[in-house]
Amino acid sequence: MAEWFVAKAAELPEGDRRIVVAGKDEVGVFHHGGAYYAYSNYCVHSGGPACEGILINKVVDLIDADRTYQGQTFSDEVHFVCPWHGYEYELATGRCVGDRRLKLKKYQVVRRGDDIYVVT
């Protein structure tokens, strides 16, 4: 196990992220909603930089009680998107939205004083 320095806490504000080169691996570290998340930066699809795309909320269909379609909206579930092909991942878990049996490797993030580290 090793701890890799990510950033000073003050330098990784809410909504920001970093890519940490940890040996032969890359880890994406997100600061979102008051929490830190860290995942492998290699998309399960074709190895794209999974953590380097946009963040966007899950799109949902609005289906009424009578089962009629009433349009679409965004839910509260936040996704990050691999910029190569659009594979979406749940920010809270790293699960692949298209097939939740697939997920990115998740890493622990620790804070020591003012410093943020990711553990591999």
Added chain:
Amino acid sequence: MDTVPSEVRKLNFDDYSTAKHLEHAAAQAYARNFQDFLIVDVDAHHYENESYKEVFAYIESPVIRHDVIDSAQRPGRSAMINASVGNQNLGGRITRANLRRLQKVPADGRHRDIAMTLEWMDAMGVDYACMFPTPMLFLGLHPQVEIEVALCRAYNRWLCERILAVEPRLVSMLYIPFNDPEAAYKTVKDFGDCKGVVGFMVTSPRYRPVHDNAYMKTYALLEEMGKPISFHAAYSWEDRALQMTNRFISVHSLGFMWFNMIHMTNWVVNGLPERFPKLKVLWIESGLTWAYSLMQRLDHSYMMRTSDCPSLRRKPSEYMREMYFSSQPMEKPDDPSILEATFKMINAETQLLWSSDYPHWDFDLPGVIYDLPFLSEKAKRNILGANAARVFGLDTKVVKRIP
């Protein structure tokens, strides 16, 4: 626990580098030793609209040139060049589509199109790429045939003079203005010997049947020249059947098979493989499952209805198996034996040509072929480059520079 000095990158959406975007692709290329063998991409794209100012200058009719240039000054309003409704870039999720305008290229005199293309080719490990347009894939649906002819000719002249004549790693199968059979013939006649022209391409979304007698002399000329004809798939949300779909995934998944299934069916049923036995025919960007399905479907009906296609001396699938197919977007079923059967069905080892479709949203890397467990090393290298080199008559020397 050890604390290790780390390299940390900030993400910046204010600039863009293709090499950076494809850094993982370059790592894959190294890991798979792509520097050791030839890789040819038979379906790559540029955004010719970024060079429209140059292209329009090649339009020969002064009236059409004037009108097209004038209409281009009002983007977003009615234009002389038809566009397609769609959402290729997934609402901004495919970031390179918007960010590519920020790419800086070396000030070494090369055309921006060439510099940007070579950058992604090297990152993926590609030696040669066959370039196709992007918005012009829909030009076959233009209601004014003379616009298709004029713009096609201007684009072909621009491509030959400004890109292909300058950069030996870029080749193309030139756009044929198929809605005007005489202009199609003239295109092959006029451009067939130009540097980098390795064949000719029909954009598939259109409503002219390939078995029309008007095309026979063009096919004969292509056969005589030894240049392949290809059918590059695309969708059309204006198509009557596809108008019933309401999401881009639907019109894209079906549309990219739909037009090629029709053209292939007409091509085979009307006995064109018997009439032009040496003409090389390549089907582009429909994936592979359509061929697997259509072979079985046509064979089944053929045995009962040989009188519908008396020119055929063999089953439809036997002719199809002698044609060529580009690989992207290659379907990857959960059960790999299904893909293996598909490869077997189309004689992939000699007939399949890898393609990336880069920079479009559903591009494939060479790894989609190289990582398949059921292919021999020889089969992988055939599909990734040797087959295309044979079809196009390319030099097999490795010329890429993986960064």
